[in-house]
Amino acid sequence: MTTKPIALKILDLATILLLLVATGLVFFFAPLERVMGLVQKVFYFHVAAGWVGMLGFLVAAVVGGIYLARGDRKWDIVGLAAVEIGMAFAFINVVTGSIWARPIWNTWWTWDPRLTTATIMLLIYAAYLMLRSGIEDPDRRARFGAVYAIVGFISVPLTFFSARLFRTIHPVVIGTNQPGAEGAFDMTADMRLVFFFSLFTFSVIFVDLLWHRIRLGQLQDQVEQLKLKFNV
């Protein structure tokens, strides 16, 4: 437990390498988009970060269900880890989106369904962390966290649909665009390659961070138990 497993060390190295390659590909391999120019390059990491954010929240909801069914502490540690990582990446997603929106939409922010949903999602998981911090009993904290992760995750698609019934201007790069989307473009084969490589890279980053965070959670647990044992 005290030493880092070799598999994790290898994964760390692989993650760093992948991220370097992905950055290189984005800047030197992906072709320049004709209308938007350089700022379009934010797209590769923007979507990838959003994907990792959603993945984190999905994992949290799933392990929440497993925790409620099994009652094993380790699933709670995984759930918290996934939410924390999900929040960080969802935030990166919003910030990179804003950087892109300033020149393309001529505003940092607009109340588009995706933007609205992303913000509300961040608020849900901020509430999740506040809920956890308000409970001392670890068992209850885990149960309530699991319940809220499930309830929160179920509300996200509903929020998206309700906001989408308004008109949207966010471009849909994968799949068909709605009329009225601004800043849309079609990906060339090279762009698609870089895009999927970024998605893959970010997924690996997610696994790597999740592993680290779970180890941290387990260590925290051990410290708690030692404190209880020696009455510090």
Added chain:
Amino acid sequence: METQKIEKSAPLVESVLSVESPPARSGFLRALWAIIWKDLAAELRSRELLSAMLVFALLVILIFNFALELDAQTRFNVAAGVLWVTFAFAGTLGLNRSMAMEKDRGCMDGLLLAPVDRSAIYFGKMFGNLIFMLLVEIIVLPVYSLLYNVNLFQPGLIVVTLLGSIGYVAVGTLLASMAVQTRTRDILLPILLFPVMIPLFIAAVKASGGFLQGIPMDEIWPWLNLLLVYDMVFIAVAFMVFDYIVEE
């Protein structure tokens, strides 16, 4: 032929009787009713909750009046929004109080010790909260109509109010029973509740606004459907997870 007929009708008679005879189901309904009645009786004697919710709701409307300069045209467009914000705020007050009452006086332990299904406790508290919410709405809606000269007595609007309130208390009761068990309970409930509640608010505001402005029905249906889906999904989820929240 005659005997066959009698034989055929016999199971029917049996099934009609059996609806009432198993103790489990009637026990569930009786427990449900007992919990609702307990909340109503406590409220009838103290009148704490309802009066607080009501005064608060009227205050919120008053504040909106000055904050938004509700002149004739604006008033017409924002009526739905003002009403739902009012219900949402007054609702948290009621939810907090209703669960805090159980926790503070140790009533929750008593309820949990009672030999009834846990879901009866959830649905009992939920219906109790729903009744308080509807009572507030029954008073606020006419007062709002009177103050601002907007006709709110439309069947469509009443359906939306009912659907919206059901969804609100379904999630609200679940989250309030979590919030009262935390250190920061009064502050926590709205923070837990509102982000999850956003789809319900959007749909309710849009549907009520649609009815008020006389928008054709086929543009309102998507919102009504969303309200229905929200209610069903969250009642089902709350029903499944409530056990884990009151577990000791």
